[in-house]
Amino acid sequence: MTDEHAAEATPTPQTPPASPPASELPEDVIPVIPVRNLVQFPGVVLPVTVGRARSVAAAQEAARTERPVGILLQRDEAVEDPTGADMHRVGTTASILRYVTTPDGSHHLVCQGQQRFRIVEWVPGHPFMAARVEMVEESDTATPEVMARFLNLRNEAVEALQLLPQAPQELLAAVQAIESPGELADMTASYMDLKPAEKQEVLETFDLPERLDKVGGLLARRIEVLRLSRDLRERTREAMDERQREYLLREQLRAIQKELGEADEGRQAEIGELQDAIAKAGMPPDVREHAEKELRRLERMPEAAAEYSMVRSYLDWLIEMPWDRRSESRIDIAEARRILDEDHYGLEKVKRRILEFLAVRKLNPEGRSPILCFVGPPGVGKTSLGQSIARATGRAFARVSLGGVHDESEIRGHRRTYVGALPGTIVQAIRKAGTRDCVLMLDEMDKLGQGFHGDPSAALLEVLDPEQNATFRDHYLGVPFDLSKVMFIATANMLDTIPGPLRDRMEVIELSGYTEDEKLEIAKRYLLARQLAANGLTAEQLEIPDDTLRAIIRDHTREAGNRQLERLIGAVGRYAAVRIAEGEVERMRVEPADLTAILGPPRFENDVAMRTSVPGVATGLAWTPVGGDILFIEASRFSGSGRLILTGQLGEVMKESAQAALSLVKSRVKDLGLDPEGLDRFDIHIHVPAGAIPKDGPSAGVAIFTALVSLLSGRCIRSDTAMTGEISLRGLVLPVGGIREKVVAAQRAGLKTVMLPARNRKDFDDIPAAARERLSFVWLERVDDAVRAALVSESSAEAAERKAG
Numbered sequence: 077m078t079d080e081h082a083a084e085a086t087p088t089p090q091t092p093p094a095s096p097p098a099s100e101l102p103e104d105v106i107p108v109i110p111v112r113n114l115v116q117f118p119g120v121v122l123p124v125t126v127g128r129a130r131s132v133a134a135a136q137e138a139a140r141t142e143r144p145v146g147i148l149l150q151r152d153e154a155v156e157d158p159t160g161a162d163m164h165r166v167g168t169t170a171s172i173l174r175y176v177t178t179p180d181g182s183h184h185l186v187c188q189g190q191q192r193f194r195i196v197e198w199v200p201g202h203p204f205m206a207a208r209v210e211m212v213e214e215s216d217t218a219t220p221e222v223m224a225r226f227l228n229l230r231n232e233a234v235e236a237l238q239l240l241p242q243a244p245q246e247l248l249a250a251v252q253a254i255e256s257p258g259e260l261a262d263m264t265a266s267y268m269d270l271k272p273a274e275k276q277e278v279l280e281t282f283d284l285p286e287r288l289d290k291v292g293g294l295l296a297r298r299i300e301v302l303r304l305s306r307d308l309r310e311r312t313r314e315a316m317d318e319r320q321r322e323y324l325l326r327e328q329l330r331a332i333q334k335e336l337g338e339a340d341e342g343r344q345a346e347i348g349e350l351q352d353a354i355a356k357a358g359m360p361p362d363v364r365e366h367a368e369k370e371l372r373r374l375e376r377m378p379e380a381a382a383e384y385s386m387v388r389s390y391l392d393w394l395i396e397m398p399w400d401r402r403s404e405s406r407i408d409i410a411e412a413r414r415i416l417d418e419d420h421y422g423l424e425k426v427k428r429r430i431l432e433f434l435a436v437r438k439l440n441p442e443g444r445s446p447i448l449c450f451v452g453p454p455g456v457g458k459t460s461l462g463q464s465i466a467r468a469t470g471r472a473f474a475r476v477s478l479g480g481v482h483d484e485s486e487i488r489g490h491r492r493t494y495v496g497a498l499p500g501t502i503v504q505a506i507r508k509a510g511t512r513d514c515v516l517m518l519d520e521m522d523k524l525g526q527g528f529h530g531d532p533s534a535a536l537l538e539v540l541d542p543e544q545n546a547t548f549r550d551h552y553l554g555v556p557f558d559l560s561k562v563m564f565i566a567t568a569n570m571l572d573t574i575p576g577p578l579r580d581r582m583e584v585i586e587l588s589g590y591t592e593d594e595k596l597e598i599a600k601r602y603l604l605a606r607q608l609a610a611n612g613l614t615a616e617q618l619e620i621p622d623d624t625l626r627a628i629i630r631d632h633t634r635e636a637g638n639r640q641l642e643r644l645i646g647a648v649g650r651y652a653a654v655r656i657a658e659g660e661v662e663r664m665r666v667e668p669a670d671l672t673a674i675l676g677p678p679r680f681e682n683d684v685a686m687r688t689s690v691p692g693v694a695t696g697l698a699w700t701p702v703g704g705d706i707l708f709i710e711a712s713r714f715s716g717s718g719r720l721i722l723t724g725q726l727g728e729v730m731k732e733s734a735q736a737a738l739s740l741v742k743s744r745v746k747d748l749g750l751d752p753e754g755l756d757r758f759d760i761h762i763h764v765p766a767g768a769i770p771k772d773g774p775s776a777g778v779a780i781f782t783a784l785v786s787l788l789s790g791r792c793i794r795s796d797t798a799m800t801g802e803i804s805l806r807g808l809v810l811p812v813g814g815i816r817e818k819v820v821a822a823q824r825a826g827l828k829t830v831m832l833p834a835r836n837r838k839d840f841d842d843i844p845a846a847a848r849e850r851l852s853f854v855w856l857e858r859v860d861d862a863v864r865a866a867l868v869s870e871s872s873a874e875a876a877e878r879k880a881g
Contacts, residue, residue, distance in 0.1 A: 101141070101206070106169060106193075107134035108146040108205040110158045115275035116147035116168040116189045117262035118214070124185040128157070132183050134204035135175065144169040144190055146209065149276050160198040160207070166280045169193055169211075189262075192279065214258050215284055225288035226257035232295045233264050239302035241309070258284055261291045268298060347375050350391055358400030363555045367394050390492060393499060393553065398512045402561070403471045407438040412468035419464040420457055421598050426450070426585055430465055433563075437469075444542045445513070449521065449566040449579075452587030453700075453817075455637015458567040462517035465565065472514040474505040478532070482525030487535035489552035499552040502539055506562065513561035521578075522568035533575050540564060540581040588816045589636025589704060591823060592629055593846040599625050603642045611649040618652045619665040620645070627668040631678035634824070636704070636817070648674055692787030694866070696779030697800040697822060697830070698771070699814030704821030706798060708765050709779045711787040716759025724764030727772025733802070734762050737781040740805055740859065741788065748863070750788050760784070775812035777803035778831065781859050782866050791867045798822045799831035799866060801856055809856040815839040823847045831856055831865060 101107075109124065109131045116122055124147065126132055138145035148167035155162050170187035177183055192212040199206040233251050237243040247267075254260045265278040274294065281287040354367045374387045412434050416427045433446055450458040459475070466473035481487070481501075489500035498504070505516055524533050538544045545559035566582055568574060590598065604620060628648075633640045651674045652664045666674070692711040697704060720738055722731050738760065745752040762780060764771055778801040786793050800818055802810040811833045822830045823846070834855040840848070854865045 101137075101143075101202075102208070104196075104210075105199050105206055105208050106144060106146045107137045107202075108148050108163075108167070108207050109134050110148055110150050110163060110205060112150055112153040113272050114147070115149055115266070115272055115279055116170055116187060117266045117275075117279065118168055118189040118191055119259050120263055120266040121173070121186065121188045122266070124187050126183045126185065130204045133202075134206075135172065135183060135185055137204060139172050139175045144171050145187070146170075146193060146207065147187060147189070148195075149272055153272075158205075160195070160205075163195070164276055164280075165195045166212075166276075167193055167195075168279065169209075192282070212282055216256055216258050217284075218257075222257050222285055222288065225285060225292065226260060229257075229260055229264065229288055229292045229295065230254070232292060232299060233260070236295060236299050236302060239299065239306055257288060261287050264295060265291050268294060270294060347371065350374075350395070353395045354391075357395050357397075359394070360399065363394070363399070366555055367391060370394075386492065386497075390552075393503075393507070394555075397503070397507055397553075397557065398510055399557075401511050402513045403469075403511045406470045407434050409434055409438070415468040416464055419467070420461065421601055422590070422594050423457065423461070423587065426461060426587065429583075429585060430468065434469060444560060445563040447540050447542070447564045447566070447582045449568060449582035449584045450587055451568050451571055451584055453589055453636035454569060455635060455639035456587045456589065457637075458587060459517065459519060462515060462565045462567075465563070466515040469515065469563070471563065472509040472511050473517070474509040474514050475517040475519055476501045476505050477519045479520035479523035480525060481523075481532045484532050484535045485551065487532050487539070489550040491551045492554070497552055499550050500535075502548075502559070503550045503553060503557065506557075506559075512558060513563070515563045515565060518564060518566040520568065521566040522570055522573045524574075533578050536578055537581065540566075540578065542581075588842075589820050590638065591820050591844045591846050592626065594844065595629050595638060595641060596622060596625055598638055599629070599641060599645065603638060603645050607642065607646045607649045610646065611653045613649055613653060613656070617656055617663050618649060619663070620648060621665070621667070624666050624668050624671065627671055628675070630824075631680060632671070632675055634680050636820075644675060691790050691792050692783055694779040694783035694786065694793050695798040695827070696776045697798050697818035698773075698775070699817050704814060704817030704819070706821055706825045706827075707771070707776065707779070709776060709783045710763045710765065711780075711783040712761045712763075713758040713787060714761070715757065718756045719759045721759060721761040722763075723761070724767045725770050726764060727770065729774050730764075730772050730776060733774050733777040734780050736803060736805060737777055737784055740781060740803060740807060741784045743805070744807070747860075748785055748789065750785075755788075760787070773812075774802040774810075775800045775814075777801060778809060778833075778856065778859065778862050782862050785863055786867060789867070791869075793866050794829065794868060796826075796828040797831065797866050798825075798827050798829075799856075799862060801831070801833040801836075801862075803859055807859045809833045809835075809858060809862070811835040816842045816844070819843050819847050819851065823851055828852060829854060829865075831862055 109126060110128075111124065114122065114124065116124075126135055134145060137143070146167050147170050149164050150158050151162055151164060168189045169191050170189050172185050173188055174186040175183070176185075191214070193209040194212055196208045196210050199208055230251065234248065237248045237251065251260070251263070254263065261278070261284075265275055268275075268291075270278075278287060278290055278294075281290055350371055351368075354364060354371065357364075357367075359367060370387055370391055374384065374391065377384050377387065409431060413427070413431060416430060420427070429448070436443060437445075450461060452458055462475070463473055485500065487500045487502060489503060490497035499507075502516070506512065506514060509516070518536075524536075526533070538548055539559060542560065545562075547556040548559045549556050571579060571584065600622070604625075605615075608615060608618060625645075628644050629641060632644055635641070648666055648671075652666070655661050655664060672678075692713075694709040694711075696707040696709050698707040699705075720735065722734055726734070741748070741750075742755055745755070762783070764776075778799045781803055782793060782799060785791075800812055800815075802812055804810060815832065815836050816839065819830055819832075820843075828850075829852045831854040834857045837855060840853075854861070856862050856865075
């Protein structure tokens, strides 16, 4: 600011009305200006802007009386009207060199620091803050230790100024000219980029060696930052120089090619487009460097070269990969719950796990995505769940079918040296999805094959390992791609065929078969509307009541899922479509009695009562990959030498269960009221029907034991009862798996009582509510419980007849 402007802006000093005369203000009392982000040091000239009324009054008093003013830092800058308690105790007196009032009403001072002071007490009764102060005398004795610190600090200050990109030479000369250690420390602290609290700490350090050490330490840290900044600037400048050099050389090359008539404007435009696309693709630095290297190869390569199209295709793949494209983040737990309930009926465990994932992702957006594996029979909605998850999370959806994949290269891709090489199915699916955080479904995980080209399940280990998939390297791309944000969902019908290490990397969620009531609800909510639309019908033209749907479910299907049910509903729809299209009827209502004409006679009937009407036949429960099923155990005896004959394509474990059941019966003949000598005169034949189907497992032990007791005692087993459980030679009933599927199968078959191991009570909550209401449950601790609950009590006439026989 020029002197003329300063003279115009400076008002005529006026004494504040409430201010006492100068004679009433003692020499050791000075007006104080509280400041927020400013620390005044002795010998330093600083501008000060004042706006509070008391600060303006203090400045005017000091200017009027030509007295020094105290510049003092507030402890808390948020306080608008500070008191003595809000101020530090040490400040600096300053003389006002210039006082300027601008047209907008602001008051600006130019102050030169004079000497440190310490507050003795605050003096009230003035229109400004006033305090009695004690001046702090500076000790500038040039001892050897002080001079050593002084010289070191001056060297560091000079180095710091030289590291600054545009340091004024006048300031450098002023620092080199300072001879006073205290003045150097104060000036260095004043011009350093420090917090006000740190500067105040330096101001309150009265001991000169200690002050020099403190400022030197602060300056040393600042020098380190300046050195790093300088190195970064130099590296950036070198990189810019290199790019500029490449650009100039490339332009010269184009000019030379143009002079020689070799320039191809179309090709150069194509190279330029590729270069722009690489710059916009958001690749990591190492990938971008690799892509630019391949682009330079392409630029030097004639179009007729065999490798030209291969390199061009490779660059297209690199450009089109979603290196930094992510889905829009919209996580609404209530909306996700609504979408899942709208798309799927039941499946509460799966829905709860998905909502848990969404809640965690909402609270921790950078967390790892889970790797879920849905395991269950066909038709229960595993694949469609993936689409619902993508819709609920707002992500893109992609699907990879692994059924029949037997080559590792189908997962990892082929190397570019092969003719017709392509990336693996994982990379292809992510490119199709267009985002790096898509929902990727790996369908039919249990159908992976293994050929002489490698094991694809081993290639999936890196894909599904959260610790490794952040740097997944496809053989075709040859550069790492981050899969850590992809939400993988695998599906399988059974876990047994999935290798252990691969299964260990996934969170398995089991989906069981549906009950009759659940199938009815699914048919009404989803299948019927879908088939009506597929056959060009409306709900007014075709009506299928609940009784008809139940008849289709009960008499024409026997499955864990709903695929056959949907096909049969479609068959009913096509039948109605023909009649309506011919004009025979305008609308149609299908009753249960009409199903025979449309679908044929019932395919399944309840044969439990017929099959269990004779002694020696028990109804067991079995688990299969397509859901639960009932299993008949048939036992017969005839003259022989006590042999045990087993048929029905039984596995080794099931054969051992039959042998254990027979041994248990022999050891308890007296307790069971059987003839101990009769067992040696007869051969016993145990057969499990459906002999073409392999069967194995220990869970038929209770059913085999009960069938043997029924055969030897001549008592029938209740026709409405099924049982499952493993037995031991001590007569204990041991727990088994697949309880939910087995109980659902019992309900589907029309049974009324299910006998389960007592140690499977923990699985009771997993049984559907409808099955729990309609079935009676008998919990077995020992085989005696099964005999008491399953066998029909014989009359006295029957007992006499059996003994006579």
